Amino acid sequence: MIESLPLSGPGGLPAHGVDFTAVEIRTTGLRPGHVVELAAVRVRPDGSVAGEFTTLVNPGRGVPSGSAIAHGVTPAELDEAPPFGAALGPLLELCQASVVVAHNLPFVAGFLAAEAARLGVRVPALPGVCTLAAAQSVIGLPNYRLATVAHAFGVPGTPAQPASTGARTAAQLALALFGKHGLTFAARPGFPVLPTYGVPGRLRPRADVSPGAQSWMAEVVERVTIGPVAGDAALGYAYLDLLAGVVSDAHLTHDEVWALAALATEAGLPEAHVRTVHEQFVAALRDVAEADGVVTTSEARELRQVATALGLAELVGDLPSGSGGKPTRVLVLGTTAAADRFRARVLAEGVQLAKKLTATVTHLVRDDTVAAHEPRLTRAAELGATVVDVGAAPVVLGFEASRREPPSVPPPVVPPAVAAVPRPAPPRRQLAGPVAPPPVPQPAGRLTKVVGGRVLMGVGLLLMFSVVLAMFGGTPLAAGIFVAVLGVGALLGGWWIAEPAPR
Incomplete structure (x- = not known):
């Protein structure tokens, strides 16, 4: 059809x-x-x-x-x-x-x-x-x-x-x-084109029922991870929806449990399989209840009542109750797909998702469709709730780690294997003889004398070389001796001037 x-x-x-x-x-x-x-x-x-x-x-x-x-x-x-x-x-x-x-x-x-x-x-x-x-x-x-x-x-x-x-x-x-x-x-x-069909008869609508205050158990059921039962997905979802609906009023009776069992048997679900589903369901209820670290006395009482009615009291026998603290409770305002995805994220993280603003709400998350003058924003701040945009909410609520901006110039990447091994020092070159000491810097005045002395010694050598050449050319002996004396004097004078100072 x-x-x-x-x-x-x-x-x-x-x-x-x-x-x-x-x-x-x-x-x-x-x-x-x-x-x-x-x-x-x-x-x-x-x-x-x-x-x-x-x-x-x-x-x-x-x-x-x-x-x-x-x-x-x-x-x-x-x-x-x-x-x-x-x-x-x-x-x-x-x-x-x-x-x-x-x-x-x-x-x-x-x-x-x-x-x-x-x-x-x-x-x-x-x-x-x-x-x-x-x-x-x-x-x-x-x-x-x-x-x-x-x-x-x-x-x-x-x-x-x-x-x-x-x-x-x-x-x-x-x-x-x-x-x-x-x-x-x-x-x-x-x-x-659909056929026209009609038989005499007056329709009898059932009156709408205004939903009352949502119990804690009804809210927890929204956060419980449940899927289809057995191989028939349609049947599985129908049974789990029925089970969750009956449990959500937190007043599950033995008659209701027997009625559930009869419906399951009529649908062809084996008794052992149904019990396994109930065990998984109660265990999931407990996991969600303890996820925020706060299990109040009334929450523990409701959970024990449901487990006992299903014949699974042993699964919650050691459930702690009366623990202090305020559980995280989030109200998400907005009509965008981003707001829908974050409501789903809150439920998937096992956190309570509020339907309206009350004193129990710890965080109010808003998207771009919520006006800045929305009265609930001001009221949430007065109640001490944290007001945050939907984009920043995953980090504020701890669902995701804070995103840090990378440095403008990234440091060089060193492979771990290289970084872990110290680089050896280059081998020292072995010299054949003793190493000469480094030169001692000379004062400016002393340097001038050394240069002048060496120039004078050069002049003396040049004169003596000239005498030798002149003697071979027939120059008189007296003139040659005179110039040779001048050359020797210049050589000795230059040596004396350029002689290193005593240390």
Whole structure:
């Protein structure tokens, strides 16, 4: 009846002009059986509501109505409700030329197909989108229950038990996924012509239930990492969603546990497997409770009550309680994808994510869509909370290390192996003889005398050389002797002047 469309990122076909019809059901069990409540909400791309309806559904004479923990409806209410045939016509009319969306679409589609088959109605395949699977592709969360995804996406309110609240929430998730998170269609959706179907019957809507104050257990469930059970992902998510929903009121009774066991058995889940799931669930609850280092007396009491009801009291027997300190509690304001991703980051880090500003909030994170004059910013500062932009929040909250700017001129990189071994000193050159002492610098006056003396000695040598040449040329002996005496005198005088000073 509903076929899931392949989705893509920014490079695909945008959802401009496409309406979404969100469908939510409540059923008699976990396997395709009977629908006991149906709700549908059609929204336009601008977020306006084009139409909606909701009704309780009588599963038929002799058909068990199922456990109240699965749908919260009494048998008396179902006795006065119309059959599914009265709701199929309005559903097909609302879905005409739109994309059907549902959280855990395979689970919803299986029940709707089973109901249509009982009526003998052939419905062409409707294009559909699973908001659970789509959310997994764009954001990281501990779990993908409808309430958890809605909280991360900043969708106001809490999906309560009536199907109408779940349908409205799924519609808002679809708009966010194809809007600010940029999902597109991998192929153009085809819209078949749907048959007209109608039987006499007045719809019987269930009154909306205003969600009360959220318990600590309901808040912890959002941070617990849970995934599908067994090989059937649709069944697994449905059971864990049911388990978490029952646990979240912190008043789990033995009757509710027995009802859960009956639903699991009816769906074909082995008892040993269900117990293992419960053990993992309680252990995860404890891990999240202790993650912030603060377990109050009331928190310990709620956790022990749930564990005891599930027959797993030993898993929390040594749970400390009454520890001091104030746990980190973060409120994120903003409507951008960055704000959504940081809400998911807070839950994934095991930190409490607040829905509104109270005295327990320790950090208020804002994105660019929050005006500077937003009153909650001032009020948060008055309450002592740290106000920070979404870009700096991961570092402020300790999710990431501080990013330091690199130096303008990076130091040379020395390989560790080279740096660890000292460089040997160059070998000394061995000399053959003694090393002469370095020259002693001479005073300026002494240097002048040495130069003058050497010049005079040069003149003396030149005169003596000239005498020798003259004698061979026939110069008189007396003249030769006279010049030779002058040469010897100049030589001796120059030597005396240039003689080194005594030391």
